[in-house]
Amino acid sequence: MSRSLNASTRRRKTEAKTQVRTILVAIADPLAKELWVVDRAAQLAKALGARLILFHAAFDSSLSGSRLFASQRLAKARGLYVAERMQALERRAKALKRAGIATTVSVVWEDPPHEAIIRGAIREKADLVVAGAHEHRPDVRPFLRLTDWELMRLCPRPVLIVHPASSARDTGAVLAALDPTHAYDKPAHLDVSVVTWASTLAAALQTPCHAVHVVAPGAYPLGATQRERKRHDQQMESKLKQVVRRAHADVAAIHIEHGRVADALTEFATKLPAPMLAMGIISRRWLQRFVVGDTAESVIRNVPCDLLVVKPAEFRLQLGRTRKEAIVLPATERPRKSRAARQRA
Numbered sequence: 005m006s007r008s009l010n011a012s013t014r015r016r017k018t019e020a021k022t023q024v025r026t027i028l029v030a031i032a033d034p035l036a037k038e039l040w041v042v043d044r045a046a047q048l049a050k051a052l053g054a055r056l057i058l059f060h061a062a063f064d065s066s067l068s069g070s071r072l073f074a075s076q077r078l079a080k081a082r083g084l085y086v087a088e089r090m091q092a093l094e095r096r097a098k099a100l101k102r103a104g105i106a107t108t109v110s111v112v113w114e115d116p117p118h119e120a121i122i123r124g125a126i127r128e129k130a131d132l133v134v135a136g137a138h139e140h141r142p143d144v145r146p147f148l149r150l151t152d153w154e155l156m157r158l159c160p161r162p163v164l165i166v167h168p169a170s171s172a173r174d175t176g177a178v179l180a181a182l183d184p185t186h187a188y189d190k191p192a193h194l195d196v197s198v199v200t201w202a203s204t205l206a207a208a209l210q211t212p213c214h215a216v217h218v219v220a221p222g223a224y225p226l227g228a229t230q231r232e233r234k235r236h237d238q239q240m241e242s243k244l245k246q247v248v249r250r251a252h253a254d255v256a257a258i259h260i261e262h263g264r265v266a267d268a269l270t271e272f273a274t275k276l277p278a279p280m281l282a283m284g285i286i287s288r289r290w291l292q293r294f295v296v297g298d299t300a301e302s303v304i305r306n307v308p309c310d311l312l313v314v315k316p317a318e319f320r321l322q323l324g325r326t327r328k329e330a331i332v333l334p335a336t337e338r339p340r341k342s343r344a345a346r347q348r349a
Contacts, residue, residue: 041136061120184243266302
């Protein structure tokens with residue numbers, strides 16, 4: 005069931021706007037010829053008037069030694085490794101600046117990369133983190149690296165995972181997957197955050213924003229009649245409208261789909277088509293660390309478009325201390341710690 009929202013009702017709303025001032029782009033390989041993740045982030049940054057940070061966590065285990073084996077030679081080798089990647093990103097930054105996008109470069113020597121990215125996002129006060137799904141082979145769907153999974157699990161900022169096929173297709177509508185039933189202890193405000201972010205990025209991509217809720221087979225009472233099922237769907241639609249009103253979001257249509265949540269979302273995103281799907285993920289209260297649920301994991305693996313992951317506002321993360329190693333950049337020949345390797349363009 006799909007229903008367009010009344011145009012006059014939409015005009016009376018204050019358009020949802022999440023302030024996006026800084027976008028951090030996590031770049032796995034700065035030396036790659038094509039970086040579709042940078043293209044997508046630049047598109048959003050230009051539309052939103054945001055600052056762009058090209059970020060790379062450089063690390064090579066063959067150049068990393070314990071304190072007992074630390075040497076000036078290793079520090080210089082690490083410096084060459086960092087400098088090569090920094091120069092590659094600076095060349096891209098110059099092109100982005102010429103296009104009118106405020107761009108800086110940040111390269112750190114740090115491992116694991118997902119923790120370096122999270123620290124960078126917190127340090128730079130980034131509002132959005134953009135990363136790219138890794139393309140294994142042209143005939144196979146892009147898959148997510150461990151870094152992408154860890155970012156979605158642990159990054160306190162919203163994370164946009166960019167798929168190469170979707171960056172060239174901005175037709176259809178940005179899709180906000182909502183769950184007004186608040187299943188699995190999901191907080192009510194998470195849906196508001198999801199639709200607000202979806203509406204903001206839809207405006208940046210100049211596409212409409214739609215909201216969708218999937219009614220699972222077990223959601224209906226046992227032995228429910230067709231009329232009772234229809235009444236249940238109408239109640240879900242009414243709740244979705246309430247979420248949209250609370251968010252003051254510019255949503256063009258609301259959809260009620262049926263089936264297994266992961267399958268129905270993936271199929272609907274393909275049919276619409278959606279250049280981006282926004283969804284909220286939550287932690288399980290009885291686990292100490294943030295764990296992505298089975299349904300969300302299935303959607304993440306199979307969704308055919310960009311994926312925006314939003315966490316609850318109360319999500320907090322404590323990272324462990326990182327081990328610092330000295331590097332010597334070629335131009336300075338002076339030892340520096342890994343965080344001091346950052347250079348702003």
